[in-house]
Amino acid sequence: xxxxxxxxxxxxxxxxxxxxxxxxxxxxxxxxxxxxxxxxxxxxxxxxxxxxxxxxxxxxxxxxxxxxxxxxxxxxxxxxxxxxxxxxxxxxxxxxxxxxxxxxxxxxxxxxxxxxxxxxxxxxxxxxxxxxxxxxxxxxxxxxxxxxxxxxxxxxxxxxxxxxxxxxxxxxxxxxxxxxxxxxxxxxxxxxxxxxxxxxxxxxxxxxxxxxxxxxxxxxxxxxxxxxxxxxxxxxxxxxxxxxxxxxxxxxxxxxxxxxxxxxxxxxxxxxxxxxxxxxxxxxxxxxxxxxxxxxxxxxxxxxxxxxxxxxxxxxxxxxxxxxxxxxxxxxxxxxxxxxxxxxxxxxxxxxxxxxxxxxxxxxxxxxxxxxxxxxxxxxxxxxxxxxxxxxxxxxxxxxxxxxxxxxxxxxxxxxxxxxxxxxxxxxxxxxxxxxxxxxxxxxxxxxxxxxxxxxxxxxxxxxxxxxxxxxxxxxxxxxxxxxxxxxxxxxxxxxxxxxxxxxxxxxxxxxxxxxxxxxxxxxxxxxxxxxxxxxxxxxxxxxxxxxxxxxxxxxxxxxxxxxxxxxxxxxxxxxxxxxxxxxxxxxxxxxxxxx
Numbered sequence: 001x002x003x004x005x006x007x008x009x010x011x012x013x014x015x016x017x018x019x020x021x022x023x024x025x026x027x028x029x030x031x032x033x034x035x036x037x038x039x040x041x042x043x044x045x046x047x048x049x050x051x052x053x054x055x056x057x058x059x060x061x062x063x064x065x066x067x068x069x070x071x072x073x074x075x076x077x078x079x080x081x082x083x084x085x086x087x088x089x090x091x092x093x094x095x096x097x098x099x100x101x102x103x104x105x106x107x108x109x110x111x112x113x114x115x116x117x118x119x120x121x122x123x124x125x126x127x128x129x130x131x132x133x134x135x136x137x138x139x140x141x142x143x144x145x146x147x148x149x150x151x152x153x154x155x156x157x158x159x160x161x162x163x164x165x166x167x168x169x170x171x172x173x174x175x176x177x178x179x180x181x182x183x184x185x186x187x188x189x190x191x192x193x194x195x196x197x198x199x200x201x202x203x204x205x206x207x208x209x210x211x212x213x214x215x216x217x218x219x220x221x222x223x224x225x226x227x228x229x230x231x232x233x234x235x236x237x238x239x240x241x242x243x244x245x246x247x248x249x250x251x252x253x254x255x256x257x258x259x260x261x262x263x264x265x266x267x268x269x270x271x272x273x274x275x276x277x278x279x280x281x282x283x284x285x286x287x288x289x290x291x292x293x294x295x296x297x298x299x300x301x302x303x304x305x306x307x308x309x310x311x312x313x314x315x316x317x318x319x320x321x322x323x324x325x326x327x328x329x330x331x332x333x334x335x336x337x338x339x340x341x342x343x344x345x346x347x348x349x350x351x352x353x354x355x356x357x358x359x360x361x362x363x364x365x366x367x368x369x370x371x372x373x374x375x376x377x378x379x380x381x382x383x384x385x386x387x388x389x390x391x392x393x394x395x396x397x398x399x400x401x402x403x404x405x406x407x408x409x410x411x412x413x414x415x416x417x418x419x420x421x422x423x424x425x426x427x428x429x430x431x432x433x434x435x436x437x438x439x440x441x442x443x444x445x446x447x448x449x450x451x452x453x454x455x456x457x458x459x460x461x462x463x464x465x466x467x468x469x470x471x472x473x474x475x476x477x478x479x480x481x482x483x484x485x486x487x488x489x490x491x492x493x494x495x496x497x498x499x500x501x502x503x504x505x506x507x508x509x510x511x512x513x514x515x516x517x518x519x520x521x522x523x524x525x526x527x528x529x530x531x532x533x534x535x536x537x538x539x540x541x542x543x544x545x546x547x548x549x550x551x552x553x554x555x556x557x558x559x560x561x562x563x564x565x566x567x568x569x570x571x572x573x574x575x576x577x578x579x580x581x582x583x584x585x586x587x588x589x590x591x592x593x594x595x596x
Contacts (some may be wrong), residue, residue, distance in 0.1 A: 001349060002217075002361045005342050007381045010056040016088040016154065017056050021068055024149040031115030032107070033149050034511065035117065036065040039201035041222060042120040042278045044480050045215050048158040052150040055157075058088045061377060062480075064092070067103060067117070075104055080376045083509055087375075104135030114140020119281075120148040126276035126284045135483025145281075163213035165221045165241045167248050168205070172476065173405050177209040181252070184297045185231040188273065195299045196273035197265070197283055198225040202477045203298035208233070208253060210245065217363050218478050219401055224261045226268070227297060236261040256508050262286050283473065302474070303484050304497035308519055309405075309475035313499060316357070316405030317543045321573070322580035323351040323400075324409060324546040329581075329588040336390035336416040341367045341380040344388070344396065352400050362399035362406050362479040369394040369415065373513030376467060376505070390416030393426075393512045393552070399479055408479050408501055409544045424461075425506045425516050426552040432460050432504040433516045434562045436469065436486070436540075437569075443536040447490035447500075454486070454504045463506055466568025470501040473519055494538060498522045502540075518544040526566070542553045545573045547592040549552035555596050567595045 025033050035057075039050035043150060044062055054060045056490030057073075062079040076098035077085045082549050096106060107117065135145055151157060170176065177227045186209070198204055201220035205211055212221030226427070232252040239255050249255065257265070265272075265283065271292035274283055284291050305313070333351040344367045344518045352358050368378035371389045373395040376458030380386075388394055392415040398407035425563060439490055441450055447470070452459075455468040464482035470486030473479055483492040486500055494500075555563065570593035578586050 001346065003345060003349060003364055003403075005345075005380060005382050005385065007383055009060055009088065011058045011088060011090040014056070014058050018068065018073055018092055020153040021149055022070065024152055025068070025070070025118070028118060028146060028149065029116065030118040030144060030146065032067060032069045032117035033109065033146075034065060034103075034117065034119045034124070035065050035150055036123050037061075037063055038123050040280055042125055042217075042280060043200055043202065043215070043220075043478070045218050045478070047161045047222070048336075052148070052154070055154060056150055057093055058090065059085055059454065060088060060116075060379065061085070063549070064098070067106065067108055074110075076101070076103065076106075081322055082466070083375050083436050083507075084377060089342060089530070102135065106213065107136065108139055109139050110441075111139070114142075116142050118143050118144045118146040118149065121145045121282040121285060123148070124281050124555045126274070126279055126281055129281045130276070132368055137272070146300075148328050150353050158331070160317060161214040161222065162238060162241065163221075164243065165210045165212045165245060167245060168209045168211045168476070170209075172308060172312050173209045174306040177207060177253070177358050178250070180207055180301070181227065181231040181233060184227060184301065185229050187297060188227070188229040191294065193271050193273045193292060193294070194229050194244065194269045196227045197275075197279055197287075198227060198296065198298060199279050199283065200296065202297070202474060202481065203296060203302060204235070206302040206474075206477060207298050208235070208249065210248075212241065213360075217360055217401065219359060219406070219476060220236055220478070223258070226264060234264060236264070252260055262572050297423075299483050300492075300495075302477075303481065304473055304495050305475055305499060305521070306497065309497075310497060312404030313406070313475060313519070313521070314543055316400070316402040317407055317545065318398050318576055318580065319355050319357070320407040320409065321545040321577045323355070324411070325577050325589050326351045326585045327396075328411065328592070329411065329585040331413060332588065334388070335385055336392075336418070339562065340385045340387050341372070341394075342382075342385045343371055344376050344394065345380060347406050348398055355400075355402065357402045357404060358400050358475075359403060360401040360406055362366055362401045366395060366397035366410075368513060370512065371510050373412075374507040374509045374511065375513070376507060376515075379551070388415045391419060392416070393422055393514065395513045395515050397515060397517065401476060403476060406474055406476055406479050407544070408473055408517065408519055409546060410503055410515045411546060412514045412516060413431065419512075422512050422514070423552050423554050425458075425463065425508070426547065426549075427456040427554045427557040428461055428463065429504045429506050429514050429516055430548065430553060431562055432559055433518070434558075434565050436502045436504075437518065437520065437542060438561070438565055440537050440539045441494075443538050444493050445495050449484050449485040449490055450485045451490075454502065458504070458506060465505045465507060467505065470503055473499045473501060475499075494522050496522050496524055496538065499543070516548060518542055542569070545576050547573055550592065550594075550596060553596065558596075563596050570595070
C-alpha cells in the first residue's frame with residue numbers, strides 16, 4: 001500500500017514539545033518563534049524531515065503556521081481546517097482563523113509592549129516577511145532571523161530524503177529540456193536579467209524533464225537552480241541522486257551539492273530575478289541589491305500544458321476512470337454497516353495498482369463517511385476508521401500519479417437511503433459543478449472572475465463552502481499546482497492548456513460532507529452563430545470520467561440545460577469507460593449512467 005493508516009501525530013505530544021520550544025526561545029533571547037508548514041523550497045507538500053508544524057502541534061493540514069509566544073501559541077488555519085484542527089491539537093494551542101486574522105494583527109494584540117519574534121529565513125518567503133514587517137511598523141515588535149528552534153529540540157527528526165531522480169521521457173514531456181531552457185532564457189534577455197532563481201522542486205523537474213520521489217505523492221527532487229540568460233542551469237541538489245542521468249542533463253546543466261547554493265548567489269551579476277512569492281527570505285538576503293522582483297520563470301510555461309501533456313493526462317484519466325467505476329460497482333455491492341473507510345481506501349488503491357503506469361497515489365485518499373465527510377481534508381487512521389452506515393454519505397476524493405498524468409477526482413456516494421436535506425445540498429453542489437463545466441468566458445479572465453459561477457446555486461440557498469472552487473494540476477507532477485486557480489484570490493488569467501479542478505462542495509459539521517470534482521483543461525472555444533467573431537472565448541474540455549450518484553439528485557432542482565449536460569456526460573462516461581471494465585462493472589455502469 002502507498003497509503004498507511006497509522007496515527008502520525010497525537011495531541012498529547014504537543015504540550016511537552018511546546019515547553020521545550022519555549023525553553024529554546026528563552027535561551028535565544030526571543031519572545032516568540034514562528035513555525036510554518038513550509039520547507040526551504042516553499043512547496044505545499046513537505047518531506048517527513050520538514051513536517052515541523054505537525055511535529056510540534058499535531059496539526060497535519062497542508063497549510064497553516066504556529067506562532068509561539070511565552071504565554072500563548074496560536075495555530076493559524078484557513079476555513080478548510082476549522083473542524084480538523086479541533087481534533088488534532090491540545091488545548092495549549094489556540095486555533096486562529098486565517099487569513100481573517102493576520103499574523104501581524106494577532107501579534108499586535110498579543111504583544112502590546114513589543115518584543116522579539118524569531119523566524120528561520122529559509123522557511124518564509126520574501127513577501128511574507130516584508131508584509132508582516134510593514135504591518136508591524138511602530139509596534140516595537142521585531143522579526144529576528146535565527147536558526148530553527150524546532151530542529152534544535154526534535155531529537156528523532158527524520159533524515160533528508162535521498163530518493164534517486166529519473167528521466168521523464170519526451171513522449172510524455174513533449175518538449176526537450178534544452179528547448180525549455182532556451183525558451184525561458186529568452187524571457188530573461190528580453191527583461192535585461194542575467195539569471196533567475198528557481199526554488200520550487202516541481203519547476204526544476206519540469207524544466208529539466210526529470211522526476212523523483214523526495215516527497216510522498218509528489219514525483220519531485222529537492223534542489224535549487226539558477227537559470228542563466230544563455231540557457232544554462234546551475235543545479236544544486238544531492239549529486240548521488242542523478243547517477244545515470246549525466247547524458248540526459250548534458251554539459252549545459254551543471255550539478256553541485258546543496259551547500260553550494262548560497263555562495264553561488266553572491267557571485268551572480270545583477271539583475272537577478274527572484275519570485276518574492278516563492279523564494280525564501282535568505283535568497284534575498286544573499287542577493288542584496290542584485291535581486292530583481294519578477295515571476296518565477298517556469299510557473300506559467302509549466303501550467304500551460306503542451307499537446308503531449310494534455311493527451312497524456314486524458315489517457316491517464318480514462319484508465320483512472322476505469323478503476324473508479326470498478327470501485328463504485330464494488331462499493332454498491334456492500335451492505336450498509338459491513339465495511340469501513342480503510343477498506344474503501346484499500347480497495348481503491350488495489351484497483352488503481354492494476355495499471356502498470358501507476359507510480360503512486362497523488363495524495364492521501366480522503367474517504368470520509370457520515371460526520372467525517374465534513375472534514376474537508378480528512379485522513380482516515382486506525383483510530384478514526386468508521387463504518388459506512390445506512391443513511392450516510394461518503395466523500396471519496398482520490399487520485400493517481402501515472403507516468404503520463406496526474407489525476408484527482410471526487411465522488412460523493414449514498415450509503416443506503418440518504419437524508420432529503422443531503423440530497424438537496426448535493427443537487428445544489430452538482431448544479432454549480434455543471435454550471436462551471438458548461439462555462440464559456442472571454443480570454444483574459446482569471447479564476448477570481450468566474451469562480452462564483454460554481455457557488456451560485458449554494459449561495460441562493462444561503463449556503464457556501466470554505467475552500468477554493470479549483471486548483472491547478474501538474475503533468476505527472478504536483479496535484480496542487482500554481483499559478484492557476486479557480487479562487488476569489490487568483491488574478492492569473494486562465495490560458496489554453498491549463499488543467500484545473502472543478503470541485504464545489506458543502507459540509508455540515510457533525511453530519512455529512514459533499515464534494516464533486518472533475519479535472520478540466522482550458523481550451524479555445526469555437527465560434528458561435530451570432531457571436532462576436534473578434535472576441536476570443538475559452539471553454540473547458542473535461543478530462544475525468546466516472547458516474548455521479550443519481551440517487552442523491554433531486555431532478556426537479558436542476559434546469560433543463562443542467563439535466564441535458566448530465567445525461568450527455570453520463571453517455572460519454574459509458575462510451576469511454578464501458579470497454580475498459582469487467583462485465584459486472586460494465587453492467588453496473590450502464591445502469592448508473594442511465595438518463596436522469
